[in-house]
Amino acid sequence: MGSVDQKQFSVAIIGAGLAGLSLAIGLHRRGVTSHVYDAAPKFLDIGAGLSFAVNSLKALEAVDQECYELFKKRCEGMSLKKDVYMTFRDGMGDGEPVTTLYCKGSGQQAVHRTLLVKDMTKLMPENTLHMGKKLRDITKTPAGGYILDFEDDTTEEFDVVLGADGIKSRVRQILLGEDNPDSYPKFSGEFAYRDLVPMETACEVLGEEFARNGNVNMGLGGLTTSYPVEGGSMLNLVAARDAETWDHAEWVIPSDVAKIQEEFKGYGSKIQQLISLFKDPKAFALFHHPHTSTFYSGRLAIIGDAAHAATPHQGAGCGQAFEDALILCELLSDESVRAPEDVQRALAAYDAIRRPHTLRVVETSRENGAICMMKGPTTGEDWGKIKANLDKRFEWMWRVPPVADVPILHSSSTKLSLLTLVIGTTI
Ligand SMILES: Cc1cc2nc3c(=O)[nH]c(=O)nc-3n(C[C@H](O)[C@H](O)[C@H](O)COP(=O)(O)OP(=O)(O)OC[C@H]3O[C@@H](n4cnc5c(N)ncnc54)[C@H](O)[C@@H]3O)c2cc1C
Numbered sequence: 001m002g003s004v005d006q007k008q009f010s011v012a013i014i015g016a017g018l019a020g021l022s023l024a025i026g027l028h029r030r031g032v033t034s035h036v037y038d039a040a041p042k043f044l045d046i047g048a049g050l051s052f053a054v055n056s057l058k059a060l061e062a063v064d065q066e067c068y069e070l071f072k073k074r075c076e077g078m079s080l081k082k083d084v085y086m087t088f089r090d091g092m093g094d095g096e097p098v099t100t101l102y103c104k105g106s107g108q109q110a111v112h113r114t115l116l117v118k119d120m121t122k123l124m125p126e127n128t129l130h131m132g133k134k135l136r137d138i139t140k141t142p143a144g145g146y147i148l149d150f151e152d153d154t155t156e157e158f159d160v161v162l163g164a165d166g167i168k169s170r171v172r173q174i175l176l177g178e179d180n181p182d183s184y185p186k187f188s189g190e191f192a193y194r195d196l197v198p199m200e201t202a203c204e205v206l207g208e209e210f211a212r213n214g215n216v217n218m219g220l221g222g223l224t225t226s227y228p229v230e231g232g233s234m235l236n237l238v239a240a241r242d243a244e245t246w247d248h249a250e251w252v253i254p255s256d257v258a259k260i261q262e263e264f265k266g267y268g269s270k271i272q273q274l275i276s277l278f279k280d281p282k283a284f285a286l287f288h289h290p291h292t293s294t295f296y297s298g299r300l301a302i303i304g305d306a307a308h309a310a311t312p313h314q315g316a317g318c319g320q321a322f323e324d325a326l327i328l329c330e331l332l333s334d335e336s337v338r339a340p341e342d343v344q345r346a347l348a349a350y351d352a353i354r355r356p357h358t359l360r361v362v363e364t365s366r367e368n369g370a371i372c373m374m375k376g377p378t379t380g381e382d383w384g385k386i387k388a389n390l391d392k393r394f395e396w397m398w399r400v401p402p403v404a405d406v407p408i409l410h411s412s413s414t415k416l417s418l419l420t421l422v423i424g425t426t427i
Contacts, residue, residue: 006031006032006338007031007032007332007337007338008338008339008340009159009160009299009339009340009342009343010033010035010157010158010159010160011027011032011033011034011035011158011159011160011161011162011332012034012035012036012037012146012148012156012158012160012161012162013034013035013036013037013161013162013164014036014037014038014135014148014161014162014163014164014165014170014171015036015037015038015039015163015164015165015166015169015304015306016036016037016038016040016043016117016121016129016131016164017117017164017166017304017305017321018113018116018117018120018304018318018321018322019164019303019304019305019306019321019322019324019325020036020038020162020164020165020303020304021036021117021120021121021123021124022060022063022064022067022120022321022322022325023063023162023164023303023324023325023328023329024036024124024128024129025063025064025067025120025123025124026063026064026067026325026326026328026329027328027329027332027333028123028124028125028128029063029064029329030329030330030332030333031333032329032332032333033125033128034128034162035128035130035156035158036124036128036129036130037130037133037135037148037150037156038129038130038131038132038133039132039133039134039135039151039165040131040132041131041132042131043114043117043118043121044114050110050111050112050113050116050315050317050318051108051109051110051214051227051236051315052075052106052109052110052111052315052318052319053085053103053106053108053109053315053319053394053397053398054103054104054105054106054398055319055323055397055398055399056106056109056318056319056322057071057072057105057106057109058105059319059322059323059325059326060322062326063322063325063326063329064123066123067120067123070116070119070120070122070123071111071116071119074111074112074115074116074119074230074231075109075110075111075231081107081213082107083102083103083104083105083106083107084100084101084102084103084107084108084213084214085101085102085103085106085107085108085214085394086100086101086108086214086215086216086225086227087099087100087101087213087214087215087216088100088101088215088216088218088372088386088387088390089215089216089217089218089270090217090218090268090383091217091218091219091222091223091224091267091268091270091271092218092219092220092267092268093268093269094268094269094270095210095215095217095268095269095270095271098218098383098386098387098390099387099390099391101390101391101394103394103398108213108214108227110214110227110228110229110236111229111230112196112229112230112234115230132152133150133152133154134150134151134152135148135149135150135151135165135170135171136149136150136151136170137149137170137174138161138171138174138300140298141157143340144159144298144299144340144341145157145158145159145160145299145340146158146159146160146161146299146300148161159299159340159343160299160300160332160340160343161299161300161301162300162301162302162303162328163175163300163301163302163303163306164302164303164304164306164321165306166304166305166306166309167185167287167288167289167305167306167309168185169302169305169306171300171302171306172289172302172306172307174300175294175296175297175300175301175302176292176293176294182289182291182292182293185287185288185289185309186287186288186289186290187245187246187285187286187287188286188287188288188311188366188369189242189243189244190240190241190242190243190286190311190369190373191240191241191243191246191283191284191285191286192238192239192240192241192283192284192286192312193237193238193239193240193255193260193278193281193282193283193284194236194237194238194281194282194284195237195277195278195279195280195281195282196229196234196235196236196237197234197235197237197277197278197279198233198234198235199211199212199228199232199233199234199235201277202226202235202277205273205276205277206226206270206273206274206277210226210270211226211228211235212228212232213227213228214226214227214228215227216372217267217268217270217271217274218372218373218374218386219264219267219268219271219373219374220267220373220374220375220381221241221242221373221374221375222239222240222241222242222263222264222267222271222373223239223240223369223372223373224237224238224239224240224270224271224274224275225237225238225240225312226238226274235277237274237277237278238312239260239263239264239271239274239275239278239281240286240313240369240373241263241264242373242375246285246287248285251284251285251287252282252283252284252285253282253283254281254282254283255281255282255283256281257275257276257278257279257281260275260278260281261275286311286312286369287309288309288310288311288362288365288366289305289307289308289309289310289362290359290362290363290366291359292307292308292355292359294351294355295307295347295350295351295354295355296344296347296348296350296351298344299340299343299344299347301328301347301350301351303321303324303325303328304317304320304321304324304325305317305321307324307354307355307358308320308355308358308359308361308362309362310361310362310365310366311362311365311366311369312365313365313366313368313369313372314361314364314365314368314393314394314397316361316365316397319397320358320361323354323357324350324354324358327350327353327354328346328350331346331347331349331350332346334346361397364393364397368390368393371386371389371390371393372386372390374386376389
């Protein structure tokens with residue numbers, strides 16, 4: 001299965017999250033048809049808000065203008081203060097500001113994940129999104145293609161398979177090997193309570209100024225993050241704690257306000273106010289993928305959380321997924337990539353461009369969690385050092401424009417050969 005249009009290869013994408021959908025939409029815009037398979041029978045509303053910065057906007061705009069417009073619409077009216085990303089505060093006290101970070105071109109943007117996913121599915125070409133299809137296994141064909149084996153006992157054959165199946169990726173296990181410990185996510189040493197509350201209630205408790213802007217309250221071994229979502233109608237609440245282990249089989253478990261109060265006993269007044277807003281909290285274990293030796297093999301590759309899931313402390317996951325999608329769209333749609341045999345070269349370029357950058361994001365997100373929980377190895381409990389570190393932590397990630405970073409992607413015919421020069425390796 002899989003249509004071939006101008007290309008002589010067929011493409012399957014496993015997973016219809018933000019990574020898989022942005023990739024499929026971007027490929028479609030560039031004349032490359034793909035089929036997307038997702039395990040879920042339908043999209044469930046998991047009530048999670050995601051924050052973004054300017055690099056995510058630029059990447060999504062370059063992936064597809066229409067998709068970007070949908071996204072911008074959901075973000076309308078987000079922040080009271082222009083270009084303010086987040087204010088980091090002393091969470092052990094009364095929330096006094098330690099530093100405010102500015103992100104020119106976006107400030108703090110956020111969106112409700114499931115609503116954005118649902119919007120994006122409207123841009124998928126007819127009959128290319130297949131729900132209720134959980135990938136069980138992949139077998140290589142003698143011609144170098146792949147047979148996808150789904151849990152409903154059906155199979156499909158494609159020349160190229162791109163795994164966007166999230167942090168617990170089955171494609172990752174197949175790519176890196178089932179015996180390889182790096183195939184499986186690692187507990188980051190933190191978990192987070194999350195909830196969404198009406199902005200009106202949040203303003204009453206926190207004050208308009210605080211509730212309508214992004215804030216991180218830093219504390220000893222714990223922090224809170226709050227920012228408006230859904231055009232400013234809801235406040236996304238996160239309260240994260242460190243933990244030695246995660247002892248539950250499930251990664252998301254129901255919780256209650258009393259438990260959160262107990263966890264944050266002794267923290268400052270602003271954190272107590274924030275915690276009083278939780279109504280129906282869930283606890284999320286924070287896992288990540290700190291090591292990944294390759295993002296591809298043959299014509300099989302991984303993108304998004306399947307490749308580089310990070311802790312949420314730098315709000316980077318979606319932006320990195322969109323940047324992956326952009327680079328893959330540009331490479332796979334390049335006119336020099338026509339036959340199935342050409343694809344491996346494109347995937348090698350994708351790996352060389354994206355793996356070092358995204359693994360640095362995974363590491364910096366982990367470090368940022370430690371810094372904001374006041375246990376960074378070089379910053380500890382010293383607000384001056386914490387401020388100096390935070391002031392430099394985000395800029396490089398926001399200011400690496402995914403396309404400008406790889407200038408060659410502007411010039412399609414010579415894209416792959418010049419990429420070789422840019423990254424200094426032979427592809
Ligand atoms: C607590 C928390 C907070 C976060 N906060 C932020 C934030 O503020 N900002 C930010 O940018 N990012 C944040 N992230 C990360 C962000 O959600 C992801 O990086 C982003 O959504 C990209 O995800 P994805 O599309 O790669 O994977 P997912 O969204 O996980 O999508 C994977 C898809 O694959 C499907 N699938 C899984 N297995 C199979 C299979 N075997 N067969 C077929 N389909 C399968 C799933 O059903 C799912 O639809 C956060 C993550 C967590 C856990």
